[in-house]
Amino acid sequence: MRLIIEARLADEGSDTVHDVDGALAVIERRDCSLADLGLTLAEGRSLLAKVQAELVSKQVEEWLSGQTHFRCCGAALSHKDSRSTVLRTVYGKVTVKSPRLWSCACQRNARTPRCVVHPLSKALTNRATPEPEYLQAKWASHLPYRQATAMLKEVLPLDKGISFNGTRDRIRTIGKQLDADI
Numbered sequence: 001m002r003l004i005i006e007a008r009l010a011d012e013g014s015d016t017v018h019d020v021d022g023a024l025a026v027i028e029r030r031d032c033s034l035a036d037l038g039l040t041l042a043e044g045r046s047l048l049a050k051v052q053a054e055l056v057s058k059q060v061e062e063w064l065s066g067q068t069h070f071r072c073c074g075a076a077l078s079h080k081d082s083r084s085t086v087l088r089t090v091y092g093k094v095t096v097k098s099p100r101l102w103s104c105a106c107q108r109n110a111r112t113p114r115c116v117v118h119p120l121s122k123a124l125t126n127r128a129t130p131e132p133e134y135l136q137a138k139w140a141s142h143l144p145y146r147q148a149t150a151m152l153k154e155v156l157p158l159d160k161g162i163s164f165n166g167t168r169d170r171i172r173t174i175g176k177q178l179d180a181d182i
């Protein structure tokens with residue numbers, strides 16, 4: 001048998017549903033057998049990574065569609081170009097398209113020429129959701145950095161999203177913040 005997992009997208013308050021292209025996962029098992037019972041860790045990680053990529057891309061796309069006008073005067077901002085931005089999440093890295101816009105004409109004067117606005121970078125300054133950093137700090141305080149990193153990679157789809165050096169740097173940053181607070 002094959003279990004085919006697909007995603008559908010519906011706008012808030014609307015009954016219209018759109019199919020997301022392609023299946024998120026196809027899980028194959030031999031008929032009448034319990035030899036491979038349930039999802040494996042690898043299948044679970046892969047499924048979570050795909051759901052996360054889909055959700056993050058759609059949320060970013062929708063949020064960006066509300067950033068095309070300057071909030072003070074309502075004028076449309078002209079598009080300069082687009083960059084790829086990598087966002088770190090607890091279920092892996094997600095690459096999204098992030099447009100750069102020209103600042104509004106009403107903001108320009110002799111002293112301030114027109115400049116480039118990068119809405120996504122401004123909104124997500126550290127390009128990460130809080131959970132990967134929380135888990136990294138939590139487990140690196142219980143285990144050696146290398147083991148904490150390996151454990152998180154084993155259960156979460158974080159192949160390239162977490163590293164020994166990243167974990168050590170994160171703990172050092174938190175240590176400095178705690179020292180500063182004290």
Ligand SMILES: [Zn+2]
Binds near residue numbers: 070074075
């Ligand atoms: Zn304006």
